[in-house]
Amino acid sequence: MKINVCCALLVFLLASCSALRSRNVVYLSDLPEEPLITETVIRDSDPVIKPEDLLSITVTSLNPESNILFNRGYIQPPGAMGGSNIRQGAGNEAEGYLVDDEGYVVLPVLGRVKVGGLTRNEAKVLIREQLDEYLQEPIVEVRYLNFRVFVLGEVGSPSVVTVPDDDVTVIEALAMVGDMTIYGKRENVLVIREEDGVRKMARLNLNSRKVFDSPFFYLHQNDVVYVEPDKAKVAGTGFIRRNWGFAVGLISTAFLLLRAF
Known part of the structure; x- marks a missing residue:
């Protein structure tokens, strides 16, 4: 009887471990064994700007002083995209521009500009075109702050x-x-x-x-x-992990009993 119980326990543990070992945990495991694999990148569509998105919109032009009007009190020197700005006013660019329920953002000088439904690149082009009236060769950068x-x-x-x-x-x-x-x-x-x-x-x-x-x-x-x-974790492996010390002790006892016979 003791032998049957020990054998049943051993079979259960081996079956649980076997179920875990059978899972394929290798990403892209069907890639061919070649030194170099080249494929065309396929992207169905770029995300579009939606209401409640928070955007960082910065402007650079050949006239740094004029940039103050469009960067909430910051001067963005030419060639300093992504660098630190020089504080010139009370604004805070890091707060970003919140897209309202109708898809608009309110920009200095330009007022309400509809960017909802556009990709980041499309929004950059739209804002740059509207800035042409005020700035010489403006450069616009649009980024998400809450993606x-x-x-x-x-x-x-x-x-x-x-x-x-x-x-x-x-x-x-x-x-x-x-x-x-x-x-x-x-x-x-x-x-x-x-x-x-x-x-x-x-x-x-x-x-x-x-x-x-x-x-x-x-x-x-x-x-x-x-x-x-994995179902093995839900059904059995999770139990073994939670009671691993007990399971090891039980197995040790079972083998001792088997040796006694």
Whole structure:
């Protein structure tokens, strides 16, 4: 009887470990074994600006003094894109411009400018064209200040991820939260996206190179990435991990009993 109990326990543990070992935890595991692989980058569409987006809009021109009017009290010297600004007034550029419910931002001098529904590049062109009346050869930079995605489930540190621009992939987002755990189902990663009042849900297989072709591979503002846990963890592996000390002691006792016989 004791032998049967020990054998049953051993079979259960081996089956649980076997279920875990059978999971493919290698990203893009179907890539050919070649030194160099070249493919055309496919991006279905760039994210568009939406209400409640917070934008950083900076202006540079050949006349630094005139830039004060368009940078909320900051002078942006020519050739200093992305560098530190010289404070000249009471404004605070870091606060950004909030897109209202109708898709407009209010810019100094220009007033209300509709950027909703445009990509960042399209918004840059529109604002630059309107600035031509006031500045010589203006350069406009538009960035998101609150572009974020939500990563949940079987990952190292589930959290809200804020990224500096709109160019982030699902793999990059997973890396920002500590990657998937060994129990995450890499072949079934769910991406949830809401656009124009429509909720879209897509399942991505990160074991396959075909994931690059998915319009959900590049994430949009407020996308939710959910990594489903492996069934082995839910059914048995989780129990073993929670009671590992007890299981080891039980196995040791079982082998001692077997030796006694």
